[in-house]
Amino acid sequence: MIRYQITSHNPGTHYFSVQIQIETPNPDGQCLRLPNWIPGSYMIRDFAKNLITLEAFCGDEKLSITQLDKSNWQVAPCAQALRVEYRVYAKDLSVRGAHLDHTHGYYNGTSVFLEVLGQSDLPCEVLIEKPVTDTNKKWALATTLKPIDAEAFGFGLYGAEDYDDLIDHPVEMGEFGKIHFEACGVPHDIILSGVYRCDEKRLAQDLKSICEHHIQFFGEPAPIDRYLFLVMVVGDGYGGLEHRSSTSLMCSRDSLPQPGQKDVSEAYRTFLGLCSHEYFHTWNVKRIKPVAYQPYALQQEVYSELLWAFEGITSYYDDLALIRCGLIDENSYLELLAQTMTRVQRGLGRTRQSVAESSFNTWTKFYQQDENAQNTIVSYYAKGALIALCIDIKMRELSDSKISLDQVMRNLWQAWCDTGAGVEVDTIQRLVCSLLDADLDDFMHQLISTTAELPLDEIMSVVGIDVFRRPAANQKDKGGKSPNGPPPNVELGAFLKEREGCLEILRVEEGGAAQMAGLSAGDTIVAVNSLRQTLAQIEQQLKLAQAGEQWTIHAFRRDELHRFELKLIPAQRHTIELIPGRKNRQNRRAWLKGATKP
Ligand SMILES: [Zn+2]
Numbered sequence: 001m002i003r004y005q006i007t008s009h010n011p012g013t014h015y016f017s018v019q020i021q022i023e024t025p026n027p028d029g030q031c032l033r034l035p036n037w038i039p040g041s042y043m044i045r046d047f048a049k050n051l052i053t054l055e056a057f058c059g060d061e062k063l064s065i066t067q068l069d070k071s072n073w074q075v076a077p078c079a080q081a082l083r084v085e086y087r088v089y090a091k092d093l094s095v096r097g098a099h100l101d102h103t104h105g106y107y108n109g110t111s112v113f114l115e116v117l118g119q120s121d122l123p124c125e126v127l128i129e130k131p132v133t134d135t136n137k138k139w140a141l142a143t144t145l146k147p148i149d150a151e152a153f154g155f156g157l158y159g160a161e162d163y164d165d166l167i168d169h170p171v172e173m174g175e176f177g178k179i180h181f182e183a184c185g186v187p188h189d190i191i192l193s194g195v196y197r198c199d200e201k202r203l204a205q206d207l208k209s210i211c212e213h214h215i216q217f218f219g220e221p222a223p224i225d226r227y228l229f230l231v232m233v234v235g236d237g238y239g240g241l242e243h244r245s246s247t248s249l250m251c252s253r254d255s256l257p258q259p260g261q262k263d264v265s266e267a268y269r270t271f272l273g274l275c276s277h278e279y280f281h282t283w284n285v286k287r288i289k290p291v292a293y294q295p296y297a298l299q300q301e302v303y304s305e306l307l308w309a310f311e312g313i314t315s316y317y318d319d320l321a322l323i324r325c326g327l328i329d330e331n332s333y334l335e336l337l338a339q340t341m342t343r344v345q346r347g348l349g350r351t352r353q354s355v356a357e358s359s360f361n362t363w364t365k366f367y368q369q370d371e372n373a374q375n376t377i378v379s380y381y382a383k384g385a386l387i388a389l390c391i392d393i394k395m396r397e398l399s400d401s402k403i404s405l406d407q408v409m410r411n412l413w414q415a416w417c418d419t420g421a422g423v424e425v426d427t428i429q430r431l432v433c434s435l436l437d438a439d440l441d442d443f444m445h446q447l448i449s450t451t452a453e454l455p456l457d458e459i460m461s462v463v464g465i466d467v468f469r470r471p472a473a474n475q476k477d478k479g480g481k482s483p484n485g486p487p488p489n490v491e492l493g494a495f496l497k498e499r500e501g502c503l504e505i506l507r508v509e510e511g512g513a514a515q516m517a518g519l520s521a522g523d524t525i526v527a528v529n530s531l532r533q534t535l536a537q538i539e540q541q542l543k544l545a546q547a548g549e550q551w552t553i554h555a556f557r558r559d560e561l562h563r564f565e566l567k568l569i570p571a572q573r574h575t576i577e578l579i580p581g582r583k584n585r586q587n588r589r590a591w592l593k594g595a596t597k598p
Contacts, residue, residue: 002116004166007129011136012102014091022116025075025082030056031117032084033072035110035167035298040241040285041096043367044301046070047111050089050098057083071299073114088112093232095170095241095248102135104174104193106232108241108248109167110298120163128171130155142178142191143171144228144245153178164295168244172230179204183211187226194233198256206257209325210276217317217406217594218283218413227282229275240274242281249274264328272327273336277318285310288412291422305425307359308448312384313409315340316392324594333592334465334578335480337389341456341467342479343382345574347374348510355380355387356449371521375510383454387447390459393591394443395436397462401590402597403435411435463591464584471571474539479575487575488542490549490568494519498535502526505555517566519555526561527554542568 003021022030034048048071056063058078066074075082090098090107098107113126125148130139140153145166150156155173160166177192181204188211190203207229215222228246237250255271264272290304323333344350358366358380365377392405408431415421429444446452457467473483475495493512496503503525508515519525528538529552545568553564580588590596 002119002122002124004113004126008100008131010133011100011105011131014089014100016088016090016100016112018086018112020084022082025078026118027077029077030075030082032114034114036071037298038096038108038110039296042362052087054086095239095250106172108170113166115163124160124166126158128155138175139173141173142228143169145169170230170248181208183208184215184220184222186222186224190229192231192233196233196253196256197258199259202257206272206327207275210321211279213321213325214279223287240278242278242286244286247278269328272322273318276321277314280314280317283413284314288416289422291424294422301363303360305356305359307362308355308380308384308387309428311381313388315381315385316388323592338480338576338578339478340382340385341576344386349374349377351451352376353378354449354451355383371507374507386454390447390454393459393462398436398438404596406594407435408432463588464581466579466581468577468579469573470575471573472575477575489571490542490545490547491571496535513566513569517564519564523555523557525553525555
C-alpha cells in the first residue's frame with residue numbers, strides 16, 4: 001500500500017503540499033517519477049516543472065536525492081519506511097493540469113502524485129485534507145476515487161487500485177453546485193464550479209437522455225458504478241478530458257441552459273455535444289483502446305495511427321446521439337454535420353495528410369498548431385467523424401440496412417469485455433469486412449490512409465441528402481445553413497481579426513490571393529485601396545467585386561510599412577449545406593434513429 005496525503009496550507013499561494021509514505025522502499029534506493037503527459041491529451045507537458053522542494057526522510061533522517069532526468073529522481077537507500085514530501089504549483093486553469101486559488105481547487109493525479117517505481121501495481125490510499133484557512137470552511141470535494149473514510153462529497157480518505165487508477169480520477173474542491181440524476185440505474189452527478197446561472201432540472205434531464213442513450217448503445221450494464229461531470233464554468237472557454245468514470249469539462253457561462261430558456265441555443269448544443277463526446281469515451285478509448293496505450297507510457301510520446309477511430313468515431317456519435325435521443329431535430333443535426341464537412345473541406349491540409357498520419361503526428365502537429373496548420377494538417381476529429389459517417393452509411397447500403405457501424409462498436413466492446421485486448425491498426429477494417437462478409441479493404445484504406453477526397457456526395461445520396469457547396473458568405477460563416485443573400489464570388493484567402501482600428505492577418509491560405517500578393521500571417525493591414533477599412537466593409541466590398549480585380553493593400557510587417565498588389569481570385573466552394581430530399585427517406589430515417597432491420 002502506498003499512502004499519499006495532499007493538502008494546501010494557503011490556497012491563495014497556488015501550492016498543493018503532498019506527502020508519500022512508502023512502507024518498503026527499494027533497498028537500493030527508491031526511484032520516483034512524474035508523468036510527462038496526461039492520457040487523452042497528446043502533448044508532452046512536463047508536469048514536473050511545477051514540482052518544488054522535493055525532500056525524503058528515513059525516520060528523522062533526511063536523505064539525499066539524485067535527479068536522474070527532468071521527471072525522475074532516486075532517493076538514497078532507506079532500511080525502513082520512506083517519507084517523501086514536496087509541493088506542486090497549481091495555476092493551470094485547464095482540464096489537463098492542476099489549479100488552486102481561494103475560489104476552488106482542481107487537480108489531475110498526473111500533476112501531483114509521484115509514481116513509486118516498482119510498486120505501481122500496489123493499491124494506493126490518498127488522504128485529501130481540507131485547506132486550513134478560514135475562507136475554505138464550506139468547501140466540499142468531488143471525485144470518483146473510492147471513498148474509504150469520507151462522507152459523500154467530503155474531504156477524507158480515498159483509495160485507488162493502483163497508480164494507473166489513482167491518476168485517472170480528477171478531484172475538484174470548493175463551493176460548487178451539485179446536480180444528481182440516475183441513468184440506467186447508475187448514479188450520476190454534475191458538479192458546476194465558477195459563477196453561473198443554469199436551469200439545473202433541464203440540464204439533468206438532457207444529460208440523463210444522452211447517458212442512457214450511450215449505455216444502451218453499448219449494452220447494459222454500464223461499465224461504471226457512478227459517474228461525475230466536473231464542469232468548470234468560465235467567461236470564455238471550451239474543453240474536455242475523458243476519464244474512466246468521470247470527465248473534466250470547461251465551458252463558457254452562456255453555454256449552460258438559462259432558467260426560462262426553452263430552445264436549444266447553438267452554445268448549449270455545443271455543450272451537450274461535448275458532454276456526449278466525453279461520455280462516449282467511457283467505452284471508446286478509456287476501455288476499448290489501441291494496443292499502444294496498454295499500458296500508457298507516460299514518460300514519452302506514444303504513437304498510434306488510430307486516433308481517427310478513438311476521437312473521430314467518438315466525434316461522429318457525439319452529435320448523432322443528440323438527434324437519436326430527441327434533443328435536436330434533423331435540421332439541427334444536418335447543420336452540425338455540414339459544419340464538420342466544411343471544416344475539413346476548407347483546409348488544404350486534407351490534401352497533405354491522411355488521418356492515420358494526423359493521428360501518428362498528433363504530438364508535434366495537431367497539438368502544436370501554428371498559423372500554417374490549416375494548410376498542412378487535417379483534423380483526425382473532424383475527418384475521422386466523416387470517415388465514421390462514410391463507413392456507417394456504406395455498411396447500411398451494402399447490408400440493406402441490416403448492419404451498421406453501431407454493430408462494429410458493440411463488437412469492439414464485447415471483445416474488450418471478453419479479453420481486454422487492445423485494438424490493432426487493422427482491427428476495425430477486419431471487423432467491418434467480416435460483419436458484412438464483403439471486401440471493403442480498398443474503401444477503408446482510401447478513407448484512412450490516403451488524402452483522396454471523401455466520397456461525401458455518393459454516401460449522402462444513400463440517405464437522400466444533397467451535398468450543396470457554395471462560397472463562404474463571410475468569416476463567421478461555418479456552413480450548415482443558408483446565408484442572408486448571395487455569397488461573394490471572390491475571396492481574399494486570408495483570415496482577419498480587427499485590432500486597434502487595423503486588421504491583423506491570422507492566417508493565409510496557401511495559393512490564395514493574399515499569399516500570392518506577398519501577404520502573410522502576422523501582417524497588419526492599415527488600408528485597402530487607400531482607405532482604412534473595417535472587416536465588415538471589406539466583406540461588403542467582396543460581395544460586389546469580380547475575379548481579377550486589383551486591390552492595393554498597405555500593411556505593416558513588424559514595424560515596416562509595405563505595399564501589396566492583390567488580385568482577387570474566384571471564391572472556392574468549400575462551404576457545405578446538407579439538403580434532405582424526397583428520395584431514400586426510409587434509409588435516412590433508419591440512420592438517424594439508429595435503427596437496423598432484423
Ligand atoms: Zn475526445
